[in-house]
Amino acid sequence: MLLSLTFGSRGVRRLLPVSPARLIGCGLACATGAGLLGLLAGEAFLDGLWMFPGxxxxxxxxxxxxxxxxxxxxxxxxxQEKLTGVPD
Known part of the structure; x- marks a missing residue:
């Protein structure tokens, strides 16, 4: 929100390194992958698997x-983009 107030709606799109839709997709993929790891290990979906490097x-x-x-x-x-009018 501060970026849109400071730089305007067009400046926000230039400053963001990744699109919000891509962040949502990566987040859903990570959460789903965490659940599938349990299934691949023969445990329940979203069962916690741990490793201890170092x-x-x-x-x-x-x-x-x-x-x-x-x-x-x-x-x-x-x-926030939709509320401030940042074009797609």
Missing amino acids: GLPLGSPLLFDLGVFLTVLGSAMHM
């Missing part, structure tokens, strides 16, 4: 959370 716990819940974040961010950016 003692750092990384798991499929982190991938799911990243997917939710990207989807919400993309949706908010899309709504």
Whole structure:
């Protein structure tokens, strides 16, 4: 919102590195992929799988959370573009 107030609706499109629709798609793909990892391992859908590279716990819940974040961010950016009149 601050970008649109500062640079106008046309300047926002030039400043955004990726389109909101692409963020939404990447977010949905990450969240779905996190769920499918459990199925591929023979567990339940969205079952947490963990690995510990260098003692750092990384798991499929982190991938799911990243997917939710990207989807919400993309949706908010899309709504903001439509409200401020940024052309497609």
